[in-house]
Structures are given as C-alpha cells and as structure tokens.
Amino acid sequence: MNSSNTAPVKKLLAVLDGERFDRPPVWIMRQAGRYLPEYREVRTKAKNFIEFCYSPDLATEVTLQPIRRFGFDAAILFSDILVVPDALGLPVHFVENEGPKLQPLDPARNFSELHGEVDLDRLGPVFEAIRRIKSSLPKETTFLGFCGAPWTVASYMIAGKGTPELAPSRVLAYRNPLYVQQLIDRLVDASIAYLNKQAEAGVDAIQIFESFAGALTGLDIGKFSIDPIARIIKGVRKTYPNMKFIVFGRGSGGNHTRYAQETGANAVGLDWAVDPKWAAKTVQPLLPVQGNLDPLAVVAGGESLDRHTDAILEAFSGGGHIFNFGHGIVPETPIENVERVLKRIRG
Amino acid sequence: MNSSNTAPVKKLLAVLDGERFDRPPVWIMRQAGRYLPEYREVRTKAKNFIEFCYSPDLATEVTLQPIRRFGFDAAILFSDILVVPDALGLPVHFVENEGPKLQPLDPARNFSELHGEVDLDRLGPVFEAIRRIKSSLPKETTFLGFCGAPWTVASYMIAGKGTPELAPSRVLAYRNPLYVQQLIDRLVDASIAYLNKQAEAGVDAIQIFESFAGALTGLDIGKFSIDPIARIIKGVRKTYPNMKFIVFGRGSGGNHTRYAQETGANAVGLDWAVDPKWAAKTVQPLLPVQGNLDPLAVVAGGESLDRHTDAILEAFSGGGHIFNFGHGIVPETPIENVERVLKRIRG
Numbered sequence: 001m002n003s004s005n006t007a008p009v010k011k012l013l014a015v016l017d018g019e020r021f022d023r024p025p026v027w028i029m030r031q032a033g034r035y036l037p038e039y040r041e042v043r044t045k046a047k048n049f050i051e052f053c054y055s056p057d058l059a060t061e062v063t064l065q066p067i068r069r070f071g072f073d074a075a076i077l078f079s080d081i082l083v084v085p086d087a088l089g090l091p092v093h094f095v096e097n098e099g100p101k102l103q104p105l106d107p108a109r110n111f112s113e114l115h116g117e118v119d120l121d122r123l124g125p126v127f128e129a130i131r132r133i134k135s136s137l138p139k140e141t142t143f144l145g146f147c148g149a150p151w152t153v154a155s156y157m158i159a160g161k162g163t164p165e166l167a168p169s170r171v172l173a174y175r176n177p178l179y180v181q182q183l184i185d186r187l188v189d190a191s192i193a194y195l196n197k198q199a200e201a202g203v204d205a206i207q208i209f210e211s212f213a214g215a216l217t218g219l220d221i222g223k224f225s226i227d228p229i230a231r232i233i234k235g236v237r238k239t240y241p242n243m244k245f246i247v248f249g250r251g252s253g254g255n256h257t258r259y260a261q262e263t264g265a266n267a268v269g270l271d272w273a274v275d276p277k278w279a280a281k282t283v284q285p286l287l288p289v290q291g292n293l294d295p296l297a298v299v300a301g302g303e304s305l306d307r308h309t310d311a312i313l314e315a316f317s318g319g320g321h322i323f324n325f326g327h328g329i330v331p332e333t334p335i336e337n338v339e340r341v342l343k344r345i346r347g
Numbered sequence: 348m349n350s351s352n353t354a355p356v357k358k359l360l361a362v363l364d365g366e367r368f369d370r371p372p373v374w375i376m377r378q379a380g381r382y383l384p385e386y387r388e389v390r391t392k393a394k395n396f397i398e399f400c401y402s403p404d405l406a407t408e409v410t411l412q413p414i415r416r417f418g419f420d421a422a423i424l425f426s427d428i429l430v431v432p433d434a435l436g437l438p439v440h441f442v443e444n445e446g447p448k449l450q451p452l453d454p455a456r457n458f459s460e461l462h463g464e465v466d467l468d469r470l471g472p473v474f475e476a477i478r479r480i481k482s483s484l485p486k487e488t489t490f491l492g493f494c495g496a497p498w499t500v501a502s503y504m505i506a507g508k509g510t511p512e513l514a515p516s517r518v519l520a521y522r523n524p525l526y527v528q529q530l531i532d533r534l535v536d537a538s539i540a541y542l543n544k545q546a547e548a549g550v551d552a553i554q555i556f557e558s559f560a561g562a563l564t565g566l567d568i569g570k571f572s573i574d575p576i577a578r579i580i581k582g583v584r585k586t587y588p589n590m591k592f593i594v595f596g597r598g599s600g601g602n603h604t605r606y607a608q609e610t611g612a613n614a615v616g617l618d619w620a621v622d623p624k625w626a627a628k629t630v631q632p633l634l635p636v637q638g639n640l641d642p643l644a645v646v647a648g649g650e651s652l653d654r655h656t657d658a659i660l661e662a663f664s665g666g667g668h669i670f671n672f673g674h675g676i677v678p679e680t681p682i683e684n685v686e687r688v689l690k691r692i693r694g
Contacts, residue, residue: 164511167643170641170643170644171643171646171647174641174643174644174646174647174648174649174651174652174655175647175649175651177651214561214598214620215620216620217619217620217641217644217655217673218619218620218621218622218623218624218625218626218639219622219623219641219655219658219659221622251561251598251600251620252600252620253598253599253600253601253603253620253621254600254601254603254621254622254625254626254629255622255625256600256601258622258625272564272565273561273562273563273564273565273598273599273600274565274600274601275565275566275568275601275602275605276565276566277565278565278601278602278605279565279601282601292565294517294521294564296514296517296518296521297517297521297564299518299521300518300521300522301521302521302522304521304522304524305521308521308564308566311566312566326564
C-alpha cells in the first residue's frame with residue numbers, strides 16, 4: 001500500500017476526475033461572504049474592497065473561515081474577477097452599495113490605457129494568499145482558484161461598471177467586433193498568465209466565471225465566450241496538463257451543453273434557472289454538473305428549502321455532481337439555513 | 348372559387364397554422380413605441396401611461412402607426428400587461444424613468460385587496476380599441492392580442508414594482524407557495540376572462556408574455572409558469588376553439604422545449620440569448636419559432652446587423668418562423684436600421 005492510497009480523498013477533485021459519490025461534495029459560491037459574522041468583522045480591517053483582495057492576511061483568513069465553520073469540500077480563493085483589469089492598468093474602485101467602478105476603455109485609444117501584459121507583481125499578494133491558504137487547508141479540502149471569463153471581464157472594462165443587461169458591451173460588439181475580439185484576446189493571455197501563477201502557488205482546480213453568459217446574443221456565444229474559455233483552459237494545460245476546470249456560464253440556457261462539449265472543462269456549473277431534470281438528461285451525460293439551488297431558497301428556509309434541496313440531489317443522483325448554489329450566497333442568508341442544507345446533503 | 352380563396356393571406360396566422368414561407372412574416376415586440384416620432388407625439392396627449400392605455404383613440408392610433416410606416420405582418424394591441432392587476436383592484440401608476448408602481452399585496456390580508464373577479468368594465472376601453480383597430484387594419488395583417496403570464500404579473504403584484512431578479516416573489520414562492528399558487532390561480536381566471544373579451548372584440552391570435560421566465564427556479568417552472576399558461580390557453584379555447592397562441596418565455600433557456608410541448612401554444616417566442624442553431628434543432632421541430640434578433644444589434648446597425656439578421660433567417664429556414672426581435676425594440680433605435688432589417692428579411 002503506497003502513501004497515495006492512505007491520503008485523504010479530495011472528494012470534489014475526485015468528481016472532476018470522473019468519480020461519483022452517493023453524497024456529493026459541496027461548496028457555495030461566495031461562501032466567504034457577508035452572511036458570516038466573522039467575515040464582516042475581518043472586512044472592517046481593510047479600508048476598501050480592492051485592498052482587502054490584495055491583503056494576503058485578510059484574504060487567507062476569510063477563505064478559511066467557511067471551511068472551519070462548515071467543513072465545505074472546497075475552499076475558493078477570496079479575491080475578485082476584476083483584479084485582472086486592475087493588473088492590466090485599469091484601476092478598479094469599489095463604491096459601497098454601487099459595486100465596482102473602472103475608467104471605461106475608449107476604443108479610439110486602441111488599448112493605450114492598458115499594459116502590454118498583465119502585471120503579475122501587482123497580483124503578488126494574491127499568490128501569497130494562495131500559498132498561505134494551501135498550507136492551512138485540511139488535506140481533504142479541494143482548493144479552487146478562479147478567474148472571470150473574458151466576455152464577463154471585458155463587459156466591465158467597456159462599461160466601467162456592472163450593467164444589468166450589458167448594453168454598452170453588446171452595442172460595441174456589434175459596432176466594433178474587431179475591437180471586442182482584440183480585448184478578449186488580451187484577456188485570454190492575461191488569464192492564462194494569472195492562472196498559471198495560481199497553479200504554481202498551489203490551487204488544485206480552477207473555476208471560470210462567465211457570469212454574463214446570458215446577456216450575450218446566442219449567435220456570438222461561440223466567438224466571445226466558448227472559444228476564449230477553451231483557449232484559456234488549453235493555455236494553462238500547456239504548463240499544467242492535469243489542471244481541472246469548472247466552467248460556470250450563468251444564464252446560458254441551452255448552451256450549457258456547448259460549455260460541456262467545447263471548452264475542455266471537467267464540470268459545468270448550472271445557474272438556478274436551469275431545471276435539474278432537464279440538465280440531468282442533457283448536460284450531465286456529457287460532464288459532471290455543479291449546482292444549482294436558488295440562493296433565495298436558502299434565504300427562505302423551511303420545508304420548501306428541504307424539498308428543493310432533495311429535488312436537486314435526486315435529479316443528479318445518476319451522475320457526477322458537485323452540490324452548490326445556482327449563484328452566490330446573499331448577505332441576508334441565515335446561517336442556520338446553510339446548516340440545514342448541509343445536513344440534508346450529508347444525511 | 349369561393350371568397351375565402353381570394354381573401355388576402357394573413358401570413359403570420361398561416362405560420363401559426365403550420366404553413367412555411369421563404370420570406371417569414373415579421374413584426375417587432377414594442378413596435379408601437381418611443382423609437383417612432385409619431386408615437387412620441389401621440390404620447391404627449393395622455394397625462395400618464397395608464398390613461399394612455401385606457402384611451403381607445405390614442406391606443407388605436409399608436410397600434411396602427413407602425414403598420415402604416417412599415418407594413419408589418421402583425422399589429423399588436425397597444426396596452427400593458429399590468430391592466431389586469433389594475434382591473435383586479437390594485438391600481439397601477441407609471442412613474443417616469445422608474446416604471447410601474449403598485450401597492451404590493453400583503454399575504455396576511457388573504458387577497459382582500461383584490462376584487463373576486465377581474466373588472467371587465469374597467470377594461471372596456473381596451474376592447475373598444477380592439478374593435479376600432481380591427482376595422483382599420485389591412486386584411487393581410489394579423490391582429491395580436493396579449494396578456495402577461497401569471498408568474499410575471501404576480502411578480503409585479505408581490506413586489507409592487509419591477510425588480511431585476513424578482514427577489515421578493517422568489518422568496519415568497521419558497522416561504523408561502525400556497526399563497527403564490529392562489530394568486531396565480533386568480534390570474535389564470537382573470538386572464539381567461541380578459542382574453543375571451545379580446546377574442547370577442549376581434550383579435551386573430553394572442554401572445555402570452557412570460558417576461559420573467561428566467562428568474563424562476565428551474566424546479567418551479569412547471570408549477571408556476573408552464574401549467575398556468577396551459578390552463579389559460581385551454582380556458583380560452585373552450586369558447587374560441589381555434590384561437591392561436593404564441594408563448595414567449597424570456598430567459599427560459601432549455602425550457603423553451605417545454606413551453607413548446609406542454610402549453611398548447613402554436614409558436615414559441617425566443618429571446619436574443621438563444622442560439623438560433625440550437626433552437627432550430629431542439630425547438631423548431633416541435634413548433635414554429637418567433638425571434639430572435641438582439642434589439643441592440645438594431646441600435647448598432649451596419650454590416651453586423653445584416654450578418655446577424657441573415658444568420659437568424661438561415662438557421663430557421665427549415666421550418667416555421669416568424670421574424671421578430673428577441674426582446675422589445677428600444678427607444679434609441681434609428682428608424683433607418685429598422686428599415687434595413689426589413690429589407691433584408693423581405694429581399
């Protein structure tokens with residue numbers, strides 16, 4: 001018997017490798033977040049959100065908090081998808097109750113606002129946090145790095161802020177598709193460099209967040225979302241051939257099957273609007289799925305929460321499944337409701 | 348040769364009856380809207396939006412305007428989905444730049460805010476507008492009535508306003524599913540009564556708008572969206588057995604196939620996030636489809652608009668298709684871009 005046989009199993013990583021469990025591994029998007037009193041306390045120690053992301057001490061602490069409290073099967077690096085534009089030369093500010101603000105790119109400037117390459121030194125504190133988290137995590141906990149997908153990140157750089165239906169990016173993608181393509185190409189390169197350093201620092205697997213898949217016209221989803229994600233995954237695997245990826249295309253509807261088949265992902269994240277019975281028939285035969293409890297079901301709690309949790313467990317019981325919410329946990333979620341879900345999943 | 352053989356063909360109605368055309372019929376959601384200067388002029392004659400909806404003169408005029416200007420294959424009644432809650436006893440006010448406001452329902456009051464039945468007298472001006480429009484429309488123009496689907500209308504009644512992700516309705520649907528089901532049942536009855544009167548006044552076919560399908564958890568889409576729509580369609584067909592229906596479930600992703608198979612619809616509307624190539628393989632074999640050009644492609648114009656228009660025409664060329672946008676036309680749309688799309692479609 002060699003040592004690998006006695007090492008604790010990283011259940012989530014095993015699912016990405018094709019294993020199935022009667023009780024699926026579980027983590028929650030935004031599990032290091034404001035619903036936790038211990039998070040809110042640490043949050044007061046940074047003077048703004050971007051400084052919080054760039055503090056190895058604080059980022060390490062809040063990444064570990066939900067693991068200590070709930071024993072999730074995965075820890076996800078505490079950071080933000082907008083550190084990439086920040087390290088490309090577009091400073092990001094987070095305005096309380098308004099979200100992130102950037103100086104919007106001006107297509108007439110032909111990318112003179114941006115560095116030629118992503119500034120990995122600027123991102124040094126992120127890699128330092130990864131090393132510290134790595135050394136503190138239980139051996140059975142899968143450690144997830146992440147980045148935003150190029151279309152989602154580009155949308156912030158074009159609009160200078162979050163916009164519900166991405167009108168500025170969509171109009172620009174029609175008016176000046178070449179410029180948007182070039183921006184996406186830059187973000188593909190930056191993401192590969194960034195994720196390679198995350199891998200070097202010690203993450204076990206990576207989630208790519210295409211939070212705005214549902215705002216992209218179905219006709220352009222290949223060009224602006226699926227193909228760039230595929231290039232990132234292929235790019236990282238040049239250096240880290242065994243790196244595993246979860247691709248979460250929020251609101252991508254029928255295109256979840258394309259994310260499964262065309263990106264090189266090892267699992268596909270499903271948002272809460274996806275019917276698990278539909279996904280069990282169409283997506284799960286292709287790849288393990290992750291999801292997809294409505295975060296507001298967890299705000300509501302009670303028997304309704306149990307029924308929805310059970311329905312997801314039941315629908316996905318025939319294949320690879322990582323239990324998660326269908327979007328990030330919201331600040332007003334009662335902690336006892338999180339405990340209730342976990343008990344239901346773990347039995 | 349009898350007279351019906353020489354009557355002009357209502358192309359859109361023919362598609363709903365299973366016919367196919369090399370050049371699909373076309374209309375545009377919100378075609379009577381602020382992008383038209385003649386609409387903006389008429390709009391100034393009503394002191395608020397709800398009065399506008401209840402003025403047979405003004406509603407008739409703006410319904411006919413886009414038919415005169417563009418010769419669309421369908422006219423859609425100018426009105427608003429919220430006249431139903433208004434006629435159920437929840438007055439609706441439209442606040443400039445903020446949208447509709449209602450007094451939110453209080454579950455503790457057990458529907459005492461609402462009339463037992465929809466007040467069809469209150470809606471009399473709508474039916475009067477239908478009669479006037481009917482008598483003025485070209486014989487080849489299909490005349491569409493409409494209503495909001497119960498989940499979408501209920502969401503406004505619960506929140507008292509539009510909300511991007513329907514948090515109040517979703518939480519209530521988990522906390523008090525019985526109350527939400529009872530509200531939906533009331534809206535099913537009200538919608539049947541309302542649509543029967545629209546049919547009596549002369550509409551040729553009806554579109555049901557489930558604008559918020561994408562905000563409903565996939566697990567509840569059957570109970571709260573598909574089943575109520577099916578009951579409305581069945582209910583109207585008790586009196587009007589040949590009435591045709593288009594069901595538009597915006598953001599419903601993989602569930603477009605369920606709207607096609609389980610509601611009794613004659614066509615399914617597709618939003619702009621749907622990949623036409625995917626829908627041509629999965630939805631169109633079941634029913635004719637309607638859609639799905641991104642309204643912002645029409646804002647942008649140019650060759651990109653041509654390419655996206657062509658791609659939709661091409662993808663849906665093998666089956667029943669009604670050309671439309673994938674959401675309502677927006678006020679900033681240049682009229683010459685609408686003309687450009689129409690020329691492309693009509694050849």
